[in-house]
Amino acid sequence: MLEGRYRIDAPIARGGMSMVFRGVDTRLDRPVAIKVMDPKFASDPQFLSRFEFEARAVAKLKHPSLVAVYDQGVDGEFPFLIMELVEGGTLRELLRERGPMPPHAVRAVAEPLLAALGVAHAAGLVHRDIKPENVLISDSGEVKIADFGLVRAVAAASTTSASVVLGTAAYLSPEQVMSGSADSRSDVYASGVLIFELLTGQVPFTGDNSLAIAYQRVEKDVPPPSRFIGGIPPEFDELVANATARDPEGRFADANEMGARLRAIAAELRLPPYRVPAPQESAEHVSASYRPAPEPVRQAHAAPAPDAAQHTRMVTAQRPRVPDYGPVDGYGPPDQPTGLRQPTPFQTYAPDPRQTRRTTLVWVAIVAVLTLIVGVGGWWLGFGRYESVPPIAGLTADQATAELREAGFDTEIRQKASDTVPVGGVVGSDPSAGAKIGKGSTVAVLVSSGKPRVPEIAVGDQVSKVNQLIRDAGLQPVDAGETGSQAPKGTLARVEPASGTVLPMGAQVKVYRSSGAQPVKVPDVRGKSTEDAVSALGSAGLKVGETRTDYDKQLEADQVIGTDPAAGSTLSRGDSVTLVVSNAVKMPFVVGQSVGDARARLQNLGLTVQVQQLTPSDNSVVIGQSPGANSKIAPGSTVNLTALP
Secondary structure, eight states: BBBBTTTEEEEEEEOHHHHHHEEEETTTTTTEEEEEEEETTTTTTTHHHHHHHHHHHHHTTOTBBOOOEEEEEEEETTEEEEEOOEEEEEHHHHHHHHHHHOHHHHHHHHHHHHHHHHHHHHHOOOOOOGGGGGGGTTTSSSEEEOOOTTHHHEEEEEETTTTSOOOGGGOOHHHHHTTOOOOOOHHHHHHHHHHHHHSSSSSOOOOOSSSHHHHHHSSSSOGGGGGGGGOOOOHHHHHHHHHSSSSGGGGSSSHHEEEEEHHHHHHTTTOOOOOOOOOOHHHHHHHHHHHOOOHHHHHHHSSSOOHHHHHTTEEEEEOOOOOOOOTTTTTSOOTOOOOOOOOOOOOOOOOTTTTTTTHHHHHHHHHHHHHHHHHHHHIIIIIIEEEEEEOOTTTTTTHHHHHHHTTTTTTEEEEEESSSSSSTSSSEEEETTTOOOTTTTTEEEEESSOOOOOOOOTOOOOOOOOHHHHHTTTTTEEEEEEOOSSSOOOOOOOEEEOOOOOOOTTTTEEEEOOOOOOOEOOOTTTSHHHHHHHHHHTTTTTTTEEEEEEEEEEEEEEBOOOOOOOTTTTEEETOOOEEEEOOOEOOOOOOOOTTTHHHHHHHHHTOEEEEEEESTTTSSEEEEESSSSTTOOTTTOEEEEEEEO
């Protein structure tokens, strides 16, 4: 429960700075979406102030395509936002399911999106993070945009590094990349990139990392979508070009101006009305069937969200499949290229008057037989020998295996990490539920191995093998460059986080490649404690292989005399050195003690004692000692005492 009012029921999705849950406003008995920010923001007054300001500003906006904001607050270490629960899924999930959209479907998504942005722009608000993940499609076909103001709130946080690119690299405008500034024209740029992706199924720029992607847009124009998908009307190429001009002055002034141009294009092309289908296999749909017992928000927040691509098998069999985007014939003039195949009339043929009735009947019979053979063969090749993979998510491994074998498939068991399915439970299948494959094919039963954890790997392993192991664990390998290592050049040096670390599904694991052993100089550690010397050597890239003791009259016990090889020697990074530590004994002050007490004390230090006294008695008092107090002497040395009487 948050603030004793908002009950968290199930996770929906995880982002870089927050998690989204489905929940209930128990006071109003209303389903809500709950965005819980990372706890690091709770102690940041700048973030909290901006977070509250942005929430208030967005809550004032009224438009059916804006996700409504109901409440915001901080419960303990968790800042949160209470929003309208949109039952459906994200535009990203829809693109993954169905691929690129035809123009009439793009218009159906972009028009309400731009209308909602236009309302915000008119009120002086900028979204700053337009992308498919922030566009929601409801089951009733409504298009809504979420997460207004969050990027600006995070930017204000003192916990946010100045080097972090705020926003999603694939959609950032050139001015956001270069200066971090953004206005309504930055949202226009991101909307143009979004329309490009809807038309082509890909973003215009790709690269090895976010910064490489971001900086490409500073130097390159967004290419026309028709270069990637044939038949896209030139009007859409022009719309994308105007929205993504590198100079902000060359773009539409705001989303209202861009939306007006889109409506004009729709009228020119006679694009038909269209209801956008919600993604069937969405994280929101999965969360609706995933209802854990109520628990404290800290536990719920710590539980990573389910990955829609892995757990949506549970809802596949329960929801009817919505028809695809189209095509829709006749939405443009006959001479207008629309990207849709135009109907081709069949050619008519007049019968040959010279044919006899018998010849006609023979040919009819032959055609009928051939049609039957071709029909049966086509049915077998196209459908008869194929079978749909049944849904098995949520079953036990034995039940899933029996279900698949009953459907005519061979099976194998494979492990797959899961944030939500307990160890041993079935996450899904490969191929996924609903896929049509040949009878007798092998279907893998994906059994949960628990929450994703960095796999056990060894220094010196091939990087390609390591990357595959990380992907198999449900995580994302990221090339972190080279670092010095004893491992052969180009092989694995190390990974971060370390092997065995539990991470959320899809989290990144940095993979460092070895640049080979680097030469280092042995540092001077004389006079340091053993602990400090080991630390200094480690910082230099060296290891302590063994430790030996020796006597040095200038150093106390446990202080380092030196190393072997000596300080200044050149070694390879990762080599071992021997640490030489002083074993000197510090001579105590025993004058005034009895001979018996002084002897016992010195012998406990490993020293030999000789006493000069008139009468041999342990009760005599020591009046002199050699060596003197605080002298540093070798172990086993002889100490001379003088005593009276």
